[in-house]
Amino acid sequence: MYIPDIELHDAATLEEAGAVLARYGPNARLLAGGTDLLVDLKTGRIRVDHLVSIKRIDALHGISKENGDLHVGALTTITQLGGSPIVRERFSPLLDATSKMAAPQIRNVATVGGNIASAVPCADLPPILTAMNAAVTLWSADGVRDVPLAEFFVGPRETVRQETEILTTVHVPQPPPGFGAAYARFGLRDGNTIAVAAIAASLLLKSDGTVRDARIVLGAVAPIPKLIAAAGSKLIGQPASADAFRAAAEVAGSAAEPISDIRGSADFRRELVGTLTLRALTTACRRAKEVQ
């Protein structure tokens, strides 16, 4: 498999990258770490004549904390995200995903922005980021807009991002006291395998232990990383108990739209949704109680 002849544009600013995207439209793609895109070019899933490398754009690098919220530049690698002291201290549920993704060699080049923008249904960061109420910033020469991640994905490999927009930053709000989140994923082996099914869950507990808010997000078992509002609603006002978690897991299971493929049947995946939802909610609950 060879990559066909392609013109590579090396952008140093958002404006330069945006100008190439505007000039070539669907015949151009942004290139970040290339771990998704180069595979797609080699297999012919994507055919373009122009790639725009965004690696040199300073505005896309860096992790910071602003007013308690986490800001992650799109070019942050998975290794950098997992190693960030800010993430490890206050946003540690993200480590459930960064530690399981791919293998160290891939994590060293794969970027956070690419993991989100490629919109592959089994991508690991979108579910936990959605459970943590994250949003992305999209830049274009016409303006900048923030989109909650729960509204970003519209189908497999399809998002609300316009052709000329560049994903610049991911924002995760400061977790309030009583908030806990977790990501539970099943893969066929421990390393370098994509998720067969995954669930992210978050809980916001009141001081009496009842649930104030809950989010349950499907990964790899629906066309998009899907927030199941009905599963979260099932928990609101209830004591955070195993019985309540089981009821929510049932709702999540019936909302899943799994496919059958070489990694597992649809029935097996639906079964996994129940188990992983219970697992994610139980861990999220324990974490929420640690920061009451």
Ligand SMILES: Cc1cc2nc3c(=O)[nH]c(=O)nc-3n(C[C@H](O)[C@H](O)[C@H](O)COP(=O)(O)OP(=O)(O)OC[C@H]3O[C@@H](n4cnc5c(N)ncnc54)[C@H](O)[C@@H]3O)c2cc1C
């Ligand atoms: C062997 C292997 C194992 C893998 N295992 C996993 C796994 O376990 N879990 C998982 O989630 N993923 C896995 N992946 C997929 C991949 O590594 C990730 O999705 C990665 O995070 C993509 O980031 P990237 O920087 O390489 O994106 P690229 O390949 O450079 O880009 C991907 C897509 O996003 C677009 N894009 C990139 N950056 C931006 C931006 N800032 N704004 C707008 N559009 C942008 C590109 O144009 C392209 O369409 C694996 C890949 C390989 C090759």
